[in-house]
Amino acid sequence: MGKITVYFMGTGSAHPNKLRGAPSVVLNTDGELYMFDCGEGTQRQMAIAGLNIMKLRAIFLTHLHGDHVLGLPGLLNSMDLLNRLNGLTIFGPPGTASFIDGVNKSLHSTLKYALTISTTRNGEVYRGDNFRVLARRSLHSVPSYSYMFVEDDRPGRFHPEEAIRMSVPKGPLWGELQHGKSVSVGDRVIEPGGIVDSPVKGLRVGISGDTRPTASLVRFFHGADLLIYESTFSQELSDKAVESFHSTAEEAGALANAANVGHLILYHFSERYRRIDGLVREARRSFKRVSGARDLMSFIITNSSEQPDISISGPAGRT
Numbered sequence: 001m002g003k004i005t006v007y008f009m010g011t012g013s014a015h016p017n018k019l020r021g022a023p024s025v026v027l028n029t030d031g032e033l034y035m036f037d038c039g040e041g042t043q044r045q046m047a048i049a050g051l052n053i054m055k056l057r058a059i060f061l062t063h064l065h066g067d068h069v070l071g072l073p074g075l076l077n078s079m080d081l082l083n084r085l086n087g088l089t090i091f092g093p094p095g096t097a098s099f100i101d102g103v104n105k106s107l108h109s110t111l112k113y114a115l116t117i118s119t120t121r122n123g124e125v126y127r128g129d130n131f132r133v134l135a136r137r138s139l140h141s142v143p144s145y146s147y148m149f150v151e152d153d154r155p156g157r158f159h160p161e162e163a164i165r166m167s168v169p170k171g172p173l174w175g176e177l178q179h180g181k182s183v184s185v186g187d188r189v190i191e192p193g194g195i196v197d198s199p200v201k202g203l204r205v206g207i208s209g210d211t212r213p214t215a216s217l218v219r220f221f222h223g224a225d226l227l228i229y230e231s232t233f234s235q236e237l238s239d240k241a242v243e244s245f246h247s248t249a250e251e252a253g254a255l256a257n258a259a260n261v262g263h264l265i266l267y268h269f270s271e272r273y274r275r276i277d278g279l280v281r282e283a284r285r286s287f288k289r290v291s292g293a294r295d296l297m298s299f300i301i302t303n304s305s306e307q308p309d310i311s312i313s314g315p316a317g318r319t
């Protein structure tokens with residue numbers, strides 16, 4: 001809580017190549033892992049990054065195109081071989097259950113752990129202890145969703161010396177104040193202001209999957225601390241982006257600006273871009289805080305203070 005590490009397992013598109021793997025993003029919160037898409041080769045990247053696949057709690061699929069999901073059968077199989085017992089939930093667009101059931105049946109695979117497959121719909125799809133995952137329909141050539149990982153707001157810092165000064169007895173009343181409620185002591189009503197700082201806003205991380213930019217996604221990602229957004233093409237290939245229902249780097253920057261996000265990370269690059277500096281520069285025309293993701297790169301976001309802080313780490317496993 002208050003700290004999320006984002007790992008890029010693969011940052012390419014279409015198929016894995018020498019420079020980039022197929023897309024997958026893993027979030028670590030309180031030691032538990034949540035995955036968004038699972039391109040081919042993801043589990044090996046996790047091993048290299050030092051991420052334990054048994055710590056995965058849920059997997060969210062943006063859409064059923066091979067580059068985003070073909071790592072899943074292998075990952076599910078490995079967890080079974082490693083004697084996973086904890087249940088796992090997979091969220092995805094319609095067709096996800098028949099894809100996974102079909103593979104498991106063909107492979108005569110009977111998993112020892114409980115696998116729940118749930119169809120993604122607009123709105124809240126998953127509730128964790130102190131966060132939730134929201135989904136919003138995106139605009140790709142097949143049914144597709146974007147996701148937002150949203151931490152709950154936390155109560156602000158409690159100042160016991162102030163509570164004592166106001167003669168609020170230690171005990172349940174302190175707890176009420178801490179949760180932003182006013183309390184009665186004798187005939188006095190004591191407000192939390194002055195005793196408790198304002199609540200700390202939970203962190204928000206948005207993940208686009210493959211999509212055209214839309215007004216609905218601008219609203220959905222509004223205020224995200226970190227937006228991970230696809231950038232398959234540069235603006236000079238905008239006709240290709242329209243045709244294939246993808247976004248250009250310039251469109252990614254414009255959407256990040258309109259959604260007033262904290263930081264934009266581009267991923268899902270076409271194989272034609274060996275270097276991505278040009279794409280990052282293009283996005284910066286309308287939004288300054290942009291990074292381009294590389295495979296195994298990780299980003300740490302914290303909000304221990306008022307303003308969320310984002311630091312970029314080198315490739316995981318090499319530092």
Ligand SMILES: [Zn+2]
Pocket residue numbers: 013014065067068210268
């Ligand atoms: Zn894709």
